[in-house]
Amino acid sequence: MKPLIAGNWKMNGLKASLNEIEALGPAPAACDVLICPPATLIAAMAPAAARFGIATGGQDCHPDPSGAHTGDISAEMLKDAGARFVIVGHSERRADHGESDALVRAKAEAGLRAGLVPIVCVGETEIQRERGEAEAVVGGQLEGSLPKGDGFVIAYEPVWAIGAGRTPTLDDIAAMHAFIRKRTNERIRILYGGSVKPSNAKEILALPDVNGALVGGASLKAADFSAIIAAA
Ligand code: PEP
Helix, strand or coil: CCCEEEEECCCCCCHHHHHHHHHHCCCCCCCEEEEECCHHHHHHHHHHHHCCCEEEEECCCECCCCCCCCCCCEHHHHHHHCCCEEEECCHHHHHHCCCCHHHHHHHHHHHHHCCCEEEEEECCCHHHHHCCCHHHHHHHHHHHHCCCCCCCEEEECCHHHCCCCCCCCHHHHHHHHHHHHHCCCCCCEEEEECCCCHHHHHHHHCCCCCCEEEECHHHCCHHHHHHHHHHC
């Protein structure tokens, strides 16, 4: 399966950040490359990134196509702005905005309805892992958040590894990806996310059932993101 390396810029980036695309250069044929900038940059980034074979995505969407939802953005609007993917259920949204599995599924379904590829994020907290509940938590999130069909991507992101500079062991990543694979099918890409950087990308991306990476901090610098793409 062709790996997908996806950058999540989170709430970072102004117009000047679009220069990072030029610095990245063309995506290699062997892997798909995606950047999810803040919504304010999608329309400007999409054509610039497309010239390099790099896709653009949103970081969230509302379940409805339009309506009285001040401050929200629909999947159709992301598509209209040039997005091809949308991240849903990122742990920062689940925590900061109290997003439930049912809401995440509704957002993923909205992404599919609009012709986007949803990237559905799941992952356990540190306490849940210490209590031996990681698989039960991730299993519940998959059960509650995944849309029907197979036009989506799953990102396994242990909450305690995001932005923390530490990752699970390779054995733990492989075990969770095998667990997720058993609950999906061979056509679904399963990304690993959580402190992926140039120094650990190669060994993580070489694990079975790791079909790419969702990269936060290291996607903000073209040199680091390029090194991760090269590792794929
Ligand atoms: C993320 O926010 O999805 C993420 C994986 O962040 P980081 O790579 O910075 O841990």
